[in-house]
Amino acid sequence: MENKHYDTPFSVDTPDVIKTDLLEPIEYAYKSKRSIDIRITQPEYTSVCPMTGLPDNGTIIIDYRPDAHLIELKSFKFYLMQYRNVGMFYEHVINKILDDLVEVLKPLSMKVTGEFTPRGGVSSIGTAEYIKE
Numbered sequence: 001m002e003n004k005h006y007d008t009p010f011s012v013d014t015p016d017v018i019k020t021d022l023l024e025p026i027e028y029a030y031k032s033k034r035s036i037d038i039r040i041t042q043p044e045y046t047s048v049c050p051m052t053g054l055p056d057n058g059t060i061i062i063d064y065r066p067d068a069h070l071i072e073l074k075s076f077k078f079y080l081m082q083y084r085n086v087g088m089f090y091e092h093v094i095n096k097i098l099d100d101l102v103e104v105l106k107p108l109s110m111k112v113t114g115e116f117t118p119r120g121g122v123s124s125i126g127t128a129e130y131i132k133e
Contacts, residue, residue, distance in 0.1 A: 012053045012087040015096060023104045024075035039063050041079055050087030058116035060097065065108040071081045090116050090124050098128045108132050
């Protein structure tokens with residue numbers, strides 16, 4: 001089946017506009033004392049469909065166990081705002097967020113879940129996971 005691409009009166013950015021240098025790691029001061037499990041929920045995630053340019057919305061959930069660094073939350077918000085006009089499929093969004101956070105934080109483990117609002121009556125939930133070897 002061939003993908004259809006539609007002409008739209010607005011621009012759709014490609015994923016290469018997303019920069020990881022906005023993500024700011026901060027030291028986890030209790031590394032030598034104990035592990036901690038952290039959950040971050042962003043219920044207002046937006047991007048656009050790469051085929052039509054129509055808006056996609058959902059909730060991004062990050063569950064992770066840090067090693068030496070935590071993510072500074074304001075920097076994470078600014079990072080996610082970069083996706084607003086980017087055309088990406090849900091499955092790629094989840095994996096890109098995971099890859100970028102793992103690269104910056106080097107956590108012991110991390111899971112990224114995307115719970116996307118229904119489009120055409122169909123909703124989608126996807127999860128990608130990283131475990132340090």
